[in-house]
Amino acid sequence: MSTSDQSRGTASSADMPAPGPSAKKHRVLPPLEKGDFDRAGKLGINFSVAGEALWANRLRSLLTTLGIFIGVSAVVSMVSLIQGISANWTDTISSLGSNMIIIAPGTGNNVANSGISSSGGVSVSSRVTSTLPAAETTLSLTPGDATAVAKTPDVTAMSPIISVHGQVISGNRNWNTRIAGVDTSLEHIQNWTIAQGAWFTTNDEQGARSVVVLGQTVYQQLFSASGEDPIGKTIRIGNQLFRVVGVLATKGGATTTDDVVFVPFSLALERLKNNGYVDQIIVRVNDASNIDAVQQAITALLEQRHHIARGSADDFNLTSSKQLLDTFNQILSLATALYITVASISLTVGGVGIMNIMIVSVTERTREIGIRMSLGAQRQDIRNQFLIEAVTLSLVGGVIGMLFGLLLGFVLTYRLEVPFVITPTSLLMPFVVSAGVGVIFGLYPAVRAARLDPIEALRSL
Template sequence: MSSSLKPKQATPAKSQPQPYFAANTLQNFHGRRIRRGSMIGANFVIALEALWSNKLRSLLTALGIFIGVAAVIAALTLTQGAGAFITGNITSLGTNVITVIPGSATNRGAFGGAGTTQSLTPADAVALKHIRHVTGVSPVILLNAQVVYGNQNWNTRVQGVNTAFQNIQGWQMAEGNWFSEAADSGGLPVALLGQTVAHSLFDASGTDPVGQKIRIRNQLYRVEGVLQAKGGGFNQDDVVFVPFNTALIRLKNSTFVDQIQVQVDDSNNVNQVQQDITTILERLHHIPSGSLDDFRAISSAQLLQTAQQFTQILTDLLVGISGISLTVGGIGIMNIMIVSVTERTREIGIRMSIGARRSDIRNQFLIEALALSLIGGVIGMLIGFAFGFLITSATGLPFVITIVSILLPFVISSIIGIVFGLYPAVRASKLDPIVALRTE
């Protein structure tokens, strides 16, 4: 036997083919469907994975959405806080109070008050007392002044009112008493302090305000009492009341009043009293029939309605401006989704080749756009609430969160995601799988 026989060399084993990407995709696709129980769940997971794999791009794409949503939420928080503030102040007047202000409807508006127009006099207030169903009338002088006690000073609102004003506005005394009719008719230099003013002037020294003398425009006034806190918007407690005649002579030096407040016995009689006020003042002011009145008689309900209309207009304006940012964010989502479809053309072809329907492809990219928009909406909502809290805290307005403020970001984000994600999703579903598989 020949020793030259050579042992057969072992033939190298053929390498096992690596699993084809399509097989992995199919396995993952079916696995998700089994685990999640629905195509929507599988597509949602795929969408989150796609967004997570491009974190920076996803963040920049959602930037427009969460800026827009944050602006909307901050605007809503601000206007709702302002609305609650105005509503609280108006409702504190009660439903049976009519405020008469100088000026016509064309140049004063619903919230007219002290200004260049002067048409109301103390005699007008006296005449209104005799109207049927009227239980109280107070002329009002409005001004701002610096109040001084010792080395403490405070800028506040000073109002000249009469004794009926306490019942009209529902003020209660924390210390001392409301000034008397004699003090009013005699124009005596006495004052009542709101809680904010009392704390600002007397807390440092620890002195009881009642009986002390404060200085208003270089004139001394004796503190007759301190009012109970009312709270609410506009800091109603930041006020000093002095007798009407005192303010008219010592502080205002005028024969006109800034407003007249009229209390009616029942809210059902408000309209009738308004008509009577108009009739009497037109006669006293010698206003011809059909001419424009130089005053306005406004009920609390009318003030509230006007305030709500103003707040709604302001809300619509701010939300409309914020909508520009949302539109830009939606266009950004559409552009990025178109780029994503182009980058993942081969993946789309593979999914189609293993049985994915066109509707599955469409839903996959639509859900991806929706998820991206919703993430931006949630971030925007949180940022918006944070900014809203800071703004309302700085301005002293109440911080209001409503169910609308919470649901609106999800609604807006969903609409933007669907509207701007639909075109890229449909475009992806219409790709030819054969052409898509050839794409590198």
């Protein structure tokens, strides 16, 4: 090559204008050549492009997430509610002990007839148990039955219970509560703790003395505001005067567990409900392994005392604390299955909505796909972009649904007066479920976009 040729070549190169700002300005998306970007760089571009596409159609994107929002919010709120009710019930049963048997009059639903919502100290919030069948009003258990049951082998303690509702008055303060006539052994049967004073004595029971032990709720309503010591004070129940000998510590569990006043059983039998019957009998067994045997023995005993023929329906029912817990867990399982079904339908509808919108988006953006592929984008880049869009739509709906579900769960548990329980599972589950729905229902549109022929796509220009 001659010197003049080299000079012309050099001059020619020098004469070429350098790319100015205007050239860079119109360069929207550089070609993706092999080796230019690593995997993380490509993924970042896919996220960026997906975000721009969703923002450009933000109203449609927001409406698409509605089904996911409803499904996730339903799941989260119901999980919070069921966990709160379960914790409430479990705490109540645990506080009673695992070796307790409740004998109640009447036949039918054991949970309803066990006195679990009406007797002193063994109660669950009426709002929670209001869906259970109402207890029968059959009068069949007598104080004599209670005395006979106490002699059953492996029974370590027994207390008959008479329960009435009434107004308790102290000075200018009053409170409507449950007044339960019980034996002195109930303190140990139900694991009550004395906060002030003492439980009434055997002499109080035998002498039918007018003494009372206040539950923590009743104490708070009558004496806490004034700050005075309730021990030795006189309160009025109906037209009768009673002396306060003790105050119970908070037992927790159900909201009405501490809303009770205990009086000696003999006094209640004579002056509060003088009909010769008891509302229930609570028995404590020496060991939980003997529960079934003791139940069989008590059943045979009461059938004999009540002259019930073999094969005839009993006029009483027995329920152990374990049976109460098992029965309630079955109810919770049915409720859980129901809400999972409803939530699954909602999530499926939401997922189908996402898939439909993504298919429409693929059709609308055929030109964009063709340009990207002609500039060097690989099929997996196109697939990942649309998959990211689908998962992002689902996650947005899931996060908003989780926040709304937690708020709704808090309101429901507050209204039902049960604990508001949040577990790591309830916080993690919406993200997992939402991402799963996005992947499942976004995969087909993403694969469909990746399989487009770039030549055919460019023909749409």
